[in-house]
Amino acid sequence: MNTLAEVFAAARAERRGVLVGYLPAGPGADEAFAAMVAAGVDAVEVGLPYSDPVLDGPVIQEAVDRALAAGTSPTDVLRTVEGVARAGVPVLVMTYWNPIERYGPARWAADLAAAGGAGLITPDLPPEEAGPWLAAAEEHRLDPVFLVAPSSTDARVARIAGLCRGFVYATAVMGVTGARRETSAVAPGLVARVRAVTDTPVGVGLGVSTGDQAAEVAGYADAVIVGSAFVRTVLDSGAAGAGKLAAELAEGVRRPLPRPVPAAAPPAAPGLDGI
Amino acid sequence: MTAEALPDASGHFGRFGGRFVPEALIAALDELSEAYASARRDPGWTAELDRLLRTYVGRPTPLTDAARLTAHAGGARILLKREDLAHTGSHKLNNALGQALLARRMGKTRVIAETGAGQHGVATATACAYLGLDCVVYMGEEDTVRQALNVARMRMLGATVVPVTTGTRTLKDAITEAMRDWVTNVDSTHYVIGSVMGPHPFPMLVRDFQRVIGDEARQQVQELVGRLPDAVTACVGGGSNAMGIFSAFVPDATVDLVGYEAGGLGVEGALHAATIAAGSPGVLHGMRTFLLQDPDGQTLSTASISAGLDYPGVGPEHAWLHDTGRATYRSVTDGQAMDALKLLAHTEGILCAIETAHAVHGAVELARELGPDKVVLVCLSGRGDKDMDTAARWFGLLDPAPGR
Numbered sequence: 092m093n094t095l096a097e098v099f100a101a102a103r104a105e106r107r108g109v110l111v112g113y114l115p116a117g118p119g120a121d122e123a124f125a126a127m128v129a130a131g132v133d134a135v136e137v138g139l140p141y142s143d144p145v146l147d148g149p150v151i152q153e154a155v156d157r158a159l160a161a162g163t164s165p166t167d168v169l170r171t172v173e174g175v176a177r178a179g180v181p182v183l184v185m186t187y188w189n190p191i192e193r194y195g196p197a198r199w200a201a202d203l204a205a206a207g208g209a210g211l212i213t214p215d216l217p218p219e220e221a222g223p224w225l226a227a228a229e230e231h232r233l234d235p236v237f238l239v240a241p242s243s244t245d246a247r248v249a250r251i252a253g254l255c256r257g258f259v260y261a262t263a264v265m266g267v268t269g270a271r272r273e274t275s276a277v278a279p280g281l282v283a284r285v286r287a288v289t290d291t292p293v294g295v296g297l298g299v300s301t302g303d304q305a306a307e308v309a310g311y312a313d314a315v316i317v318g319s320a321f322v323r324t325v326l327d328s329g330a331a332g333a334g335k336l337a338a339e340l341a342e343g344v345r346r347p348l349p350r351p352v353p354a355a356a357p358p359a360a361p362g363l364d365g366i
Numbered sequence: 367m368t369a370e371a372l373p374d375a376s377g378h379f380g381r382f383g384g385r386f387v388p389e390a391l392i393a394a395l396d397e398l399s400e401a402y403a404s405a406r407r408d409p410g411w412t413a414e415l416d417r418l419l420r421t422y423v424g425r426p427t428p429l430t431d432a433a434r435l436t437a438h439a440g441g442a443r444i445l446l447k448r449e450d451l452a453h454t455g456s457h458k459l460n461n462a463l464g465q466a467l468l469a470r471r472m473g474k475t476r477v478i479a480e481t482g483a484g485q486h487g488v489a490t491a492t493a494c495a496y497l498g499l500d501c502v503v504y505m506g507e508e509d510t511v512r513q514a515l516n517v518a519r520m521r522m523l524g525a526t527v528v529p530v531t532t533g534t535r536t537l538k539d540a541i542t543e544a545m546r547d548w549v550t551n552v553d554s555t556h557y558v559i560g561s562v563m564g565p566h567p568f569p570m571l572v573r574d575f576q577r578v579i580g581d582e583a584r585q586q587v588q589e590l591v592g593r594l595p596d597a598v599t600a601c602v603g604g605g606s607n608a609m610g611i612f613s614a615f616v617p618d619a620t621v622d623l624v625g626y627e628a629g630g631l632g633v634e635g636a637l638h639a640a641t642i643a644a645g646s647p648g649v650l651h652g653m654r655t656f657l658l659q660d661p662d663g664q665t666l667s668t669a670s671i672s673a674g675l676d677y678p679g680v681g682p683e684h685a686w687l688h689d690t691g692r693a694t695y696r697s698v699t700d701g702q703a704m705d706a707l708k709l710l711a712h713t714e715g716i717l718c719a720i721e722t723a724h725a726v727h728g729a730v731e732l733a734r735e736l737g738p739d740k741v742v743l744v745c746l747s748g749r750g751d752k753d754m755d756t757a758a759r760w761f762g763l764l765d766p767a768p769g770r
């Protein structure tokens with residue numbers, strides 16, 4: 092299996108962006124992940140379904156509600172991680188903090204590593220509270236990934252970037268998850284601020300849904316992270332739809348560099364805007 | 367360590383509190399912390415808050431000697447701190463007004479709030495109308511039905527009320543939805559949290575704005591009975607009226623602090639909101655505290671006849687007071703609370719909120735336990751107009767419609 096570092100190094104050599112695809116674990120997720128990986132997704136984020144997702148918009152909420160109603164548990168998440176890792180791509184878990192606090196950070200790190208997981212993305216765990224998790228992650232060689240936001244001060248960007256392994260997750264917009272018609276105007280500046288303080292790759296997420304948007308983001312970021320668009324597609328048309336979208340996005344992150352920013356805003360796929 | 371020294375600089379009350387929020391909100395929380403610290407040092411700002419508490423909210427609120435309730439209980443003397451007589455009918459305006467003044471100071475033009483019983487929503491809508499701020503209130507759909515009167519009040523005050531249809535459609539989901547709004551609109555918007563909960567600095571800020579209840583009551587009790595009370599009691603949802611009255615007495619070791627949580631249909635079962643009695647430590651809505659959660663860390667749904675206590679968490683300072691043993695927490699069932707609502711109405715001519723009735727039941731019970739020469743102070747957190755529909759159904763008070 093490749094590590095995140097290897098995936099980023101290979102993509103850099105090919106002068107292209109890394110495509111990261113997100114879905115919450117739950118019924119149908121394993122098949123969809125398989126289709127996404129087959130169609131060119133380089134790394135995967137498995138969402139751990141949680142009852143109070145404050146950073147998620149309606150699309151991910153709907154998928155998470157379904158997953159919870161079907162009884163999806165942290166153990167199911169680990170099973171999904173195991174399956175996707177076997178396909179040879181790095182797998183991170185994206186989770187709100189309470190389920191991990193409840194599971195026990197040390198036990199979770201051990202079990203996630205045993206399942207072949209590469210790391211953990213923690214959107215509501217600030218560095219100030221991350222001590223026990225960082226220790227557990229280091230012990231089990233997992234990459235901790237934290238988020239920086241357009242509103243983060245330079246000092247915080249430096250502190251957070253210094254704690255991230257694998258990549259730094261830059262949230263492109265102020266807001267909850269959901270596909271957006273326009274890509275973010277503030278993301279390039281945020282990425283530049285991260286690059287000023289670290290050599291760790293930078294991924295940009297929140298809002299990307301089309302190949303054109305992926306191409307634009309890959310023009311300034313190392314990884315393009317796509318969540319709601321995959322979730323919407325899987326809700327509507329299952330694994331086949333996810334594979335098709337992955338192929339479009341994978342083409343986007345491979346368009347030749349440097350890419351001029353398109354003159355007009357890229358057209359939105361029907362039904363994917365803002366939701 | 368005394369409560370006055372807490373929270374520490376990073377917002378912790380012992381192992382509780384902190385800030386578990388998306389990074390996008392950290393800058394706003396820092397801005398709020400700084401604005402609050404500078405406002406507290408600004409004599410002009412504190413003088414304006416004091417003036418408004420007197421001339422607009424109607425403070426100080428009176429202390430009522432509940433002689434007939436005391437006689438009925440047959441034990442300690444029961445004194446009522448009358449927050450129900452504050453403008454808008456509950457303690458909630460103490461906090462909403464303070465935070466709205468802070469919002470104005472920070473240059474924010476839009477205010478959002480969550481509400482359960484609607485009292486905090488009404489208080490926030492009131493403060494926003496008074497100060498000329500835009501106001502959006504998130505309220506669980508179930509609560510918009512059981513507290514319909516307060517929905518109308520908020521709309522009359524010019525606020526937009528957004529019924530929340532996600533999750534359990536109660537207070538927990540209204541908070542989640544308000545946080546989503548805040549993440550999206552944080553530049554223009556201040557989130558007026560309605561209780562001593564959420565990420566730092568909210569638990570501290572709301573406690574400080576509510577502390578006026580305890581400061582007034584401490585002096586009033588001493589004037590009336592010549593000494594401190596033996597016990598101070600309050601209902602606990604998020605815990606703001608309780609923290610407000612407790613905080614003035616925390617250093618007084620002889621004063622027992624007792625909070626009453628919503629026992630719903632009984633804490634033995636699953637239908638209650640007794641967070642401290644039946645919960646375990648975890649993280650929700652930006653804070654580490656006691657939570658009602660399942661073994662996987664998913665928030666459990668709660669049940670209480672009172673919308674304002676129907677919440678699976680509790681303010682982190684209460685979790686800490688419980689941990690240290692400085693305060694104790696008991697639970698009161700729906701039935702006990704409704705009986706207390708009626709008892710207070712019949713003995714004292716006061717129709718309190720159903721939330722408050724939990725504390726009234728607790729105080730009567732405690733008065734009996736303590737015996738005659740003791741004094742029990744109750745925070746009478748709100749009036750019950752909003753609950754008359756629920757009470758009428760519970761007690762079967764309405765005559766059948768004519769013609770049936």
Ligand SMILES: Cc1ncc(COP(=O)(O)O)c(C=O)c1O
Pocket residue numbers: 456457482483484485486560561562601602603604605606607608673674675719721722747748749
């Ligand atoms: C009258 C009254 N008392 C108490 C509460 C509970 O809130 P807290 O525990 O923050 O005082 C509410 C909440 O709506 C209320 O309306």
